[in-house]
Amino acid sequence: xxxxxxxxxxxxxxTFLDGKVDVWExxxxxxxxxxxxxxxxxxxxxxxxxxxxxxxxxxxxxVASARGVDLxxxxxxxxxxxxxxxxxxxxGDEIVCEAKALRVGRGFSFAEAxxxxxxxKLVAKGRATFAVVRPxxx
Numbered sequence: 001x002x003x004x005x006x007x008x009x010x011x012x013x014x015t016f017l018d019g020k021v022d023v024w025e026x027x028x029x030x031x032x033x034x035x036x037x038x039x040x041x042x043x044x045x046x047x048x049x050x051x052x053x054x055x056x057x058x059x060x061x062x063v064a065s066a067r068g069v070d071l072x073x074x075x076x077x078x079x080x081x082x083x084x085x086x087x088x089x090x091x092g093d094e095i096v097c098e099a100k101a102l103r104v105g106r107g108f109s110f111a112e113a114x115x116x117x118x119x120x121k122l123v124a125k126g127r128a129t130f131a132v133v134r135p136x137x138x
Contacts, residue, residue: 014057017050027066027101031058035093045088046095046123051115052083055126058099059111063130066101067109076109076130083126087117094118107132 017039023030033039033054041047056078063076089095099113108131115124 011057013053017053019054019057021061022096023098024061024065026068027062027104029058029061029065029099030096031061031099032094032096035089035091035095037091040091045090046093048083048085051085051095051124052081052126054095054097054115055083055099055113055124056081056128058097059113059126059128060130062099062101062111062113063104063109066104074132074134076132078128079108079131080129081126082128083124085124087121087123089117089123095123102127 017033018036019031019033021029021031031054033050035046039046039050059081060076060078067076095115095117097113097115099111102110102112108129110127110129112127113125114122115126116122
């Protein structure tokens with residue numbers, strides 16, 4: 001795992017998938033993943049759940065990078081996500097996910113992401129909505 005600023009961490013799922021962060025800018029994240037057989041569906045092509053996990057992680061990180069808050073005290077959670085699967089990829093391909101925060105609010109935030117193969121072929125597009133999770137008063 002590489003590319004994360006100090007104090008930020010991936011979900012354990014993204015760690016398991018061996019994703020990496022290539023760009024971390026306020027409101028913009030680029031992540032990549034070299035595909036292995038374990039990332040494939042029974043038909044031998046990239047599993048949709050892997051794409052969904054990558055979009056969710058990158059979109060969430062784009063919001064985190066735009067918010068600039070200590071996520072341990074005020075995290076956000078995905079409450080809605082949609083994905084259009086447009087093409088596929090196979091073992092050995094590298095996919096790149098670029099996510100951008102569209103609107104960052106105090107209670108809700110919105111982001112979009114595109115997943116492409118390194119040859120620029122568009123694999124999927126997605127959008128996600130996040131809610132800020134605040135501690136409940138006792």
